[in-house]
Amino acid sequence: MTKVRAAVVGGGIVGVAVARELLLSGTAASVELFEKEPALAAHQTGRNSGVVHAGLYYEPGGLKATLCRRGVGLLQEVAARRNVPYEECGKVVVARDDAELARLRLILDRALANGVPGVRMIGAAELQRIEPHSRGLAALHSPTTAITDYAAMTRALALDFTEAGGTVRLGHKVTAMTDGGTRVSVTTGGTSSSFDLVINCAGLQSDRLAKASGDSANPRIAPFFGAYFLLRPERRALVNGLIYPAPDPRYPFLGVHLTKRIDGEIMVGPNAFLAGGREAYRALQLAPRDLAAVAGFGGFWRFAAGNVPAAVREGRTVLSRRVFIDAARAYVPELELSDVMPGHRGIRAQAMNPDGSLVDDFVITGNARIMHVRNAPSPGATSSMAIAEHVVALASAR
Numbered sequence: 001m002t003k004v005r006a007a008v009v010g011g012g013i014v015g016v017a018v019a020r021e022l023l024l025s026g027t028a029a030s031v032e033l034f035e036k037e038p039a040l041a042a043h044q045t046g047r048n049s050g051v052v053h054a055g056l057y058y059e060p061g062g063l064k065a066t067l068c069r070r071g072v073g074l075l076q077e078v079a080a081r082r083n084v085p086y087e088e089c090g091k092v093v094v095a096r097d098d099a100e101l102a103r104l105r106l107i108l109d110r111a112l113a114n115g116v117p118g119v120r121m122i123g124a125a126e127l128q129r130i131e132p133h134s135r136g137l138a139a140l141h142s143p144t145t146a147i148t149d150y151a152a153m154t155r156a157l158a159l160d161f162t163e164a165g166g167t168v169r170l171g172h173k174v175t176a177m178t179d180g181g182t183r184v185s186v187t188t189g190g191t192s193s194s195f196d197l198v199i200n201c202a203g204l205q206s207d208r209l210a211k212a213s214g215d216s217a218n219p220r221i222a223p224f225f226g227a228y229f230l231l232r233p234e235r236r237a238l239v240n241g242l243i244y245p246a247p248d249p250r251y252p253f254l255g256v257h258l259t260k261r262i263d264g265e266i267m268v269g270p271n272a273f274l275a276g277g278r279e280a281y282r283a284l285q286l287a288p289r290d291l292a293a294v295a296g297f298g299g300f301w302r303f304a305a306g307n308v309p310a311a312v313r314e315g316r317t318v319l320s321r322r323v324f325i326d327a328a329r330a331y332v333p334e335l336e337l338s339d340v341m342p343g344h345r346g347i348r349a350q351a352m353n354p355d356g357s358l359v360d361d362f363v364i365t366g367n368a369r370i371m372h373v374r375n376a377p378s379p380g381a382t383s384s385m386a387i388a389e390h391v392v393a394l395a396s397a398r
């Protein structure tokens, strides 16, 4: 294949990984990366839980399962070579009753099918040895689940990219991508440049760019925010690693959990509720264009009608700090309301179908000239480098 001139839109971890892979695989002769913000990793990548997922939950054989497992090893190589902090602190998924235990057994089957190393069921006594302040009937223990700093990881990948000759253009918002049949014109800041291949990794804005360049309007991005609290420094000893609930299988989010951050902070969260805008990080901040898009999308109303109990449960955590902390106290009974202070907020780019279902797996669409990463929610950061390999292999095949 002749080497192409390529562009990537989006400087989150997926876009940077794709740009890097285009050059390092020898697919592209030159690559320009366009990011609208003044820094890389300003949205989902810099506002997540920082967990390197081991691949417990995902449907065996699906993209999430295969790319997450592969992504872990690729991240470890970059962490070691570029000195990015990475710690295998381990994770317990806790069951409080028989119904939750049955869920854990299904997760264990998936984890084993996905080849997650060292994962096994443990009893209440062993749970207390691993996490002395946690209580439960039993738990699933994943000793290799890790934590990292995804913004630092993105900067490390960007170094690989620029050292290989790539160009990062910060503060460049792409306003149009026009497929001319043989080449694609990319417009930013009133000027247009032409490329053989363009890859849209715009996260929360990916569906809009895709539709405007001729791809399908669906699936659409539904922005779900997640708020975090932080444990006060003197209470950080309540948690050693990662303590998660047995997730509700009808819902793609994992439930409020307790997560050690790589800088030693302990985060409590995130909950999951419709955001006031795709990039509306402040409480009560509203973005009318984004809200109008949600309100005008039938899929959202079908989703809402089918998920009333989950919406009520999550809505209560939005309205009441006590209810939020109660969700975590179910796993760490000593946790008190006075132990926490407000942390950051993140917004998930979760794709939704017109029938109201949430898209579970990663989704990549497009043609030989423009490709769109249309759904890369969690474990998207863990999987980012493997997503990049997959996208570049698809582009080469086309």
Ligand SMILES: Cc1cc2nc3c(=O)[nH]c(=O)nc-3n(C[C@H](O)[C@H](O)[C@H](O)COP(=O)(O)OP(=O)(O)OC[C@H]3O[C@@H](n4cnc5c(N)ncnc54)[C@H](O)[C@@H]3O)c2cc1C
Binding pocket: 009, 010, 011, 012, 013, 014, 015, 016, 034, 035, 036, 037, 040, 041, 042, 043, 044, 045, 046, 047, 048, 049, 050, 051, 052, 053, 172, 173, 174, 175, 201, 202, 203, 204, 205, 206, 209, 225, 226, 270, 345, 346, 347, 348, 349, 376, 377, 378, 379, 380, 381, 382, 383
């Ligand atoms: C609360 C939360 C917790 C999570 N926890 C985890 C976790 O623990 N582990 C894990 O693996 N994953 C986690 N995830 C998921 C993970 O963060 C994402 O899968 C990943 O960051 C997606 O990366 P991205 O590059 O696709 O998107 P983003 O990081 O959102 O990057 C997209 C970029 O595109 C840019 N952009 C958009 N429009 C344009 C335009 N027109 N022109 C130029 N640039 C544009 C944006 O500014 C942005 O920088 C979490 C996500 C959230 C929100």
